Amino acid sequence: MALSIRKFDVVIVGAGGSGLRAALELSSAGLKVAVLSKVFPTRSHTVAAQGGVGAALGNMGEDSWQWHMYDTIKGSDWLGDQDAIEFMCRMAPEVVIELEHFGMPFDRNDNGTIYQRPFGGHSANFGEKPVQRSCCAADRTGHAMLHALYQRNVYARTQFFVEWMALDLVRDAEGAVLGVTALEMETGQVVLFHAKATLFATGGGGRIFHSSTNAFINTGDGVGMAARAGIPLEDMEFWQFHPTGVAGAGVLITEGVRGEGGILLNKNGERFMERYAPHVKDLASRDVVSRAMATEIKEGRGAGEHADHILLKLDHLGPEVIDKRLPGIREIAIKFANVDPIKEPIPVVPTCHYQMGGIPTNYRGEVVVPEGGAVPGFYAAGECGCASIHGANRLGTNSLTDLLVMGKSAGMSVLEYLKGQGSHRPLPKDAGENALARLARLDGQQGGEDVNEVRGEIQRTMQAHCGVFRFPDMLAQGVEKIRALEGRMGRTGIKDKSKVFNTARIEALELDNIYETARATMVCAQAREESRGAHDRADFPKRDDEKWLKHSLWYKAGDRLAYKAVNLKPLTVESIEPKARVY
């Protein structure tokens, strides 16, 4: 297959919040910037963000970035790097005001300042009382952010390559990153984007789980490409889950349902939360409820044909209460669970929401590895990157803050890097061959494994063996199962071999990324013998700072693990020392 080459100063993969923010920084400086995206930029998964952007503007009362920093570190269960967290919290007000000036229609107070809503986990005076810190645009914050940033990028002459899928990184013998290979869906043509700097902003890979709130595009593409190029992945065992997503669909059922009197039942019709939390029962905290649900399923008391979900019963509340207080929930249950909660319980299951780990970076968005520090020419931001701001658990509203701050920061770092660079580094002779070989293997495969079946197998394995609450026997079996899938992964096949808009080919290529993301997650989770933040183990129920106050690094080659220290030293203020995380 012919490989044409296009030259840019910078190539950015992904056009969600962080990709667009980084692109704007670079295009505004006059650089020639290519942004590749599988879907139209404003249909990136950032559009799903409703909660807001966390920033200590202090518009609703006293607030400070130090308090935001404390909340973020505590939220991370002390696994977050405190230099990166200080950086994000200090820069948050600046990027929010910038976004306002870009045209973002934030909700406002009567005096014209940005309105800020309360959000769980955010406090004033180091945990003393709740604070209103989330800047939002009604329930369409992500949508408004994408539109504001996209329009500014059009003005700044960013070149968008829409419906292009990045395939693999291009590195030279010294390990420098020289760009990516990418497939144009319209033509099936593969192009090598030769760049002085390459920035990944590909979002999370939540589709590795059977039950996920993530859109179908979230297949861990950046993480997969990095892993195949020899870059380790950091803290991949940490995924945020929500206790009640519609089983088999992933759409969230708000926790308000239990607040209004909804109760959880196992297959025997038992209100099992009475055993796990005798006083508060179904109103126990998110982690307690998730753990109880996972235990019921693991011990064979799950409902349904595959005994794989829990029932959320509302019918006892009566149609008036359901219609009046929970109208959206009835709509969701009918549409996505095919049940009317006035008559039947809703099947629910703990559901994956957010990836805390990813491609290891520092707070400047430079990809850093133990072997030699910063990888020349390679940057990552947003959910695919791990700075590490969120550590073992992300605080609500900090995902959008991360997008803006890290997108801008990575953009600024690229600008600085390019000042010292002359022309493009020369491409090695075999540049792009890894991606071409992957495509040739797929096209040449006769009677191969069905992509949908293998994806389903990965997702079910991750859900059952590495879900919200993790058991040692299940993890051990999970590692075996995921490793055993390697053979099938090498034989995936597609029946449709056409070049033009071949969605089967795209889904097969995505599956490679899903597999890398899943395997890293499973191996890291089995190795981490403690419970911290979102990583919750039945056999090691406590956090163990003596042994495990460190980041995991997973290498694809040899399924190898290494570890690196958590940076407990902020940039300018005193360290916030680890203590129990109690709310």
Next chain:
Amino acid sequence: MPVDERERERLRWRSRRGLLELDLVLQRFWAPPGPEIDAAQGRALAKLLAMPDNDLLDLVMDRVPNADPALEQMLVRLKAA
């Protein structure tokens, strides 16, 4: 006259959305053996898929009325999916 195979594939890819809810609705719409789509329906679907995710979801969930009669037939099919 049905839309040609490549146009079908293009529409199928554009059914990949930023919102999971739309992914699920459209996944059902495309479920094997796949929907029959003629040229006019293809144009209507393309127009719906070009809408912002939140606006399309509001239409599909009946939260707002549809103002474009040319889209109605396709919208009814999506809602029924």
